[in-house]
Amino acid sequence: MATLPGRRARLSSPGTSRLSSEAREELRRRLQGLIEDNRVMIFSKSYCPHSTRVKELFSSLGVEYNILELDQVGKWNDDGASVQEVLSEITNQKTVPNIFVNKVHLGGCDRTFQAHQSGLLQKLLQKESTYDYDLIVIGGGSGGLACAQEAAILGKKVMVLDFVVPSPQGTSWGLGGTCVNVGCIPKKLMHQAALLGQALKDSRKFGWEYNQQVKHNWEIMTEAIQNHIGSLNWSYGLSLREKSVAYVNSYGEFVERHKIKATNRKGQETYYTAAKFVIATGARPRYLGIQGDKEYCITSDDLFSLPYCPGKTLVVGASYVALECAGFLAGIGLDVTVMVRSVLLRGFDQEMAEKVGSYMEQHGVKFLRKFIPVMVQQLEKGSPGKLKIVAKSTEGPETIEGVYNTVLLAVGREPSTRKIGLEKIGVKVSEKSGKIPVNDIEQTNVPYVYAVGDVLEGKLELTPVAIQAGKLLARRLFGGHSEKCSYINVPTTVFTPLEYGCCGLSEEKAIEIHKKENLEVYHTLFWPLEWTVAGRDNNTCYAKIICNKVDNNRVVGFHILGPNAGEVTQGFAAAMKCGLTKQLLDGTIGIHPTCGIHHFGDNKVIGTGHHPERLLRLGLLLSGLPVYSHSFQR
Numbered sequence: 001m002a003t004l005p006g007r008r009a010r011l012s013s014p015g016t017s018r019l020s021s022e023a024r025e026e027l028r029r030r031l032q033g034l035i036e037d038n039r040v041m042i043f044s045k046s047y048c049p050h051s052t053r054v055k056e057l058f059s060s061l062g063v064e065y066n067i068l069e070l071d072q073v074g075k076w077n078d079d080g081a082s083v084q085e086v087l088s089e090i091t092n093q094k095t096v097p098n099i100f101v102n103k104v105h106l107g108g109c110d111r112t113f114q115a116h117q118s119g120l121l122q123k124l125l126q127k128e129s130t131y132d133y134d135l136i137v138i139g140g141g142s143g144g145l146a147c148a149q150e151a152a153i154l155g156k157k158v159m160v161l162d163f164v165v166p167s168p169q170g171t172s173w174g175l176g177g178t179c180v181n182v183g184c185i186p187k188k189l190m191h192q193a194a195l196l197g198q199a200l201k202d203s204r205k206f207g208w209e210y211n212q213q214v215k216h217n218w219e220i221m222t223e224a225i226q227n228h229i230g231s232l233n234w235s236y237g238l239s240l241r242e243k244s245v246a247y248v249n250s251y252g253e254f255v256e257r258h259k260i261k262a263t264n265r266k267g268q269e270t271y272y273t274a275a276k277f278v279i280a281t282g283a284r285p286r287y288l289g290i291q292g293d294k295e296y297c298i299t300s301d302d303l304f305s306l307p308y309c310p311g312k313t314l315v316v317g318a319s320y321v322a323l324e325c326a327g328f329l330a331g332i333g334l335d336v337t338v339m340v341r342s343v344l345l346r347g348f349d350q351e352m353a354e355k356v357g358s359y360m361e362q363h364g365v366k367f368l369r370k371f372i373p374v375m376v377q378q379l380e381k382g383s384p385g386k387l388k389i390v391a392k393s394t395e396g397p398e399t400i401e402g403v404y405n406t407v408l409l410a411v412g413r414e415p416s417t418r419k420i421g422l423e424k425i426g427v428k429v430s431e432k433s434g435k436i437p438v439n440d441i442e443q444t445n446v447p448y449v450y451a452v453g454d455v456l457e458g459k460l461e462l463t464p465v466a467i468q469a470g471k472l473l474a475r476r477l478f479g480g481h482s483e484k485c486s487y488i489n490v491p492t493t494v495f496t497p498l499e500y501g502c503c504g505l506s507e508e509k510a511i512e513i514h515k516k517e518n519l520e521v522y523h524t525l526f527w528p529l530e531w532t533v534a535g536r537d538n539n540t541c542y543a544k545i546i547c548n549k550v551d552n553n554r555v556v557g558f559h560i561l562g563p564n565a566g567e568v569t570q571g572f573a574a575a576m577k578c579g580l581t582k583q584l585l586d587g588t589i590g591i592h593p594t595c596g597i598h599h600f601g602d603n604k605v606i607g608t609g610h611h612p613e614r615l616l617r618l619g620l621l622l623s624g625l626p627v628y629s630h631s632f633q634r
Contacts, residue, residue: 019082026439027086033447035100036275037477039125040065043087043098045080046072050109051097057116063125070096102127133159134478136260136274138252138420141177143453143466144280145236150474152243159272160245161252161262167301168287168294174233175240175247178282178454179463181229186304187324189225191495194331198497202534216332218309226305254421258448261421276477279427279436279444279451280470281420283413283461288316292376296387297407300325308383310334311405316373318344320494322410323356327497330365337366337402339373341394341411345494349506352559355542359498359561362537370394376407415455425449430457440484442473450477460490491573493566498540501569503576505557510546514556520547522582522600528563529593545585545600553582560595568596 019027035041040058044051046069058065070080088094091105099106101124106112115121135151137144140162152158166172173181193216200214240247250262250270260277262270285299298306300321312335315326322338323345330336338360345353361367371391380386384405392399415434422429422436428445429436435457442450450473453466468485475481491503510519523544531537546557558572572580582600590596 024086027082029445029447031087031090033443034068035103036447038066039102041100042067043070043096045070045096048096054097054099054109054112101125131258131273131275133157133272133274135276136161136272137278137280139280139282140175141280141282141453142179142463143470144278146467147278147452147470147474148245149239149243150471151478152245154474154478156478158245160240160247161250163249163251167299169298169302171302171305175236176233180232182301182304184463185229186225188495190328193221194328197331205534222305252420254425257425275448277449279455280453281416281455283415283454285409286412286414287409288373288411290374293409296376296378297409299409303408311384313406313408314339314389314402314404315408315410317410319410319412320345323496324494325408325410326365327360331497337368339368339371339391341372349502349559350508352500352561355561356496356498356500359540360496363497371400379403417455433457441476442469459487462490462492465490489573489576491569493569498561499563499565500561501565502559503569503573505546507546510557514548518548518550520549520604522603524600524603528595547582555580555582562595564595571596
């Protein structure tokens with residue numbers, strides 16, 4: 001019989017045998033995860049003859065086994081001692097080899113051979129899983145679907161539970177999660193509708209003549225977008241069926257260890273068990289908790305399928321969702337006001353955020369700064385109706401009132417973790433944020449429960465991140481892979497009227513991490529060629545890089561404000577993953593004439609003010625035309 005080599009398990013353990021209680025608990029969780037995840041788990045030492053005998057036994061039986069060599073864990077000698085110490089607490093055995101078969105503790109070398117001679121070992125190896133599924137994924141969004149499909153490709157029995165609780169306005173949607181139904185996809189398409197409106201205005205300068213009045217039809221746009229989303233819902237369902245993933249349109253809630261209750265729209269309950277679970281329930285828009293907010297306001301859950309034009313709109317919030325929605329609503333010709341409590345785009349580079357807001361303001365979006373709504377009252381019913389909003393200053397006793405057709409709340413999102421029974425199985429949830437803390441392999445404090453996507457504490461809420469994390473998680477769990485999801489240098493774009501793309505650190509975060517004296521910031525203004533003939537703003541598009549002087553001027557932050565910022569940023573993200581430096585960037589020959597290459601030259605940003613000191617003519621820059629770049633004496 002051919003022998004099967006053992007697979008080496010990986011364990012990132014704390015680095016000392018003198019473990020803190022927190023580190024000890026984390027190590028215990030990882031060890032229990034190895035025991036839960038592997039049919040045969042051998043804790044061994046590479047030089048131990050008894051361990052070698054056990055490995056040879058399993059190889060002779062043709063049984064694949066996983067090994068953790070305690071003398072080879074990590075780069076510190078006492079790592080193995082830490083692991084052995086915690087392992088002895090779990091098993092009451094201090095020696096190696098220490099063997100588990102189908103989660104049953106078999107013991108050491110002698111006991112394993114005794115079990116082999118008595119037939120017990122064969123029974124344990126033949127023991128079928130008592131669970132209905134190898135994996136149940138709760139949530140049918142980007143991360144959950146990616147994980148489920150990858151696990152199915154690897155031959156596992158997988159179920160996806162997905163149920164959309166209707167919004168307070170009664171809106172719900174199909175398979176695919178936030179991004180497909182009420183996020184990235186409809187948002188980008190409505191952003192495109194607004195860009196086409198601008199292109200119509202520009203077209204006259206390029207010789208296009210048209211006499212009829214051009215106006216926008218909300219109903220035609222939303223119907224076309226919803227038809228496209230419907231096709232995506234259908235394709236996701238088809239993909240699950242093709243991979244033999246069971247899809248159940250029911251609300252999942254844990255009831256006990258390894259067991260979940262699924263409740264459908266009719267209230268019928270069914271119970272399922274699984275060896276492992278992935279929580280991918282995402283997040284939903286937050287409400288203000290004021291009079292009239294849930295009764296009369298809408299959120300991004302409702303906007304993209306709204307059956308009527310929203311009319312004069314107040315957008316409450318300064319998140320990327322708020323500014324993107326305000327931007328495309330204004331772009332299709334609506335009267336839009338944004339009410340801002342504090343800063344724009346919290347968490348993003350604040351210089352760039354203010355430039356985003358300034359451009360929007362110059363192009364018709366009104367901003368009410370330092371105000372928060374305290375009451376929403378319906379004046380008239382209708383499609384749309386009329387609403388009165390009372391708002392209070394955050395800096396004093398002043399109150400203001402306004403009348404709008406629609407109030408759109410975009411004040412953040414809450415993770416959908418509160419009502420899925422996590423407390424019944426002991427999964428820890430952040431009391432403050434409602435998010436789930438995980439380790440570097442997306443594992444919760446309960447070894448058989450994992451999480452991906454927007455529910456994760458301290459991780460980026462981005463669709464591609466969730467997809468990557470979901471795929472890699474399935475490969476680690478079921479494919480013997482070890483690659484972890486990297487959350488560093490992840491690019492993103494805010495699809496405001498003038499798009500903002502970024503990768504890496506904001507200037508504020510870079511200063512916090514690397515210290516100001518170790519950084520050099522290079523920047524440039526540019527004028528896209530397409531804007532020149534159209535007579536559009538020539539001092540608006542802007543890019544900057546943040547470089548770490550003590551690390552070969554490595555680029556730690558890239559920021560661009562301009563058309564097609566997402567397309568431009570993607571390439572810079574790949575370069576930053578490869579260790580992009582200022583010298584490499586300067587040596588890169590660009591495609592002319594495009595916005596995709598930036599000649600930052602020696603245009604350094606100095607100090608912290610905002611006062612232009614001089615203008616440096618850069619000559620042929622991005623558009624192939626003379627472009628002016630500011631060097632600020634700050």
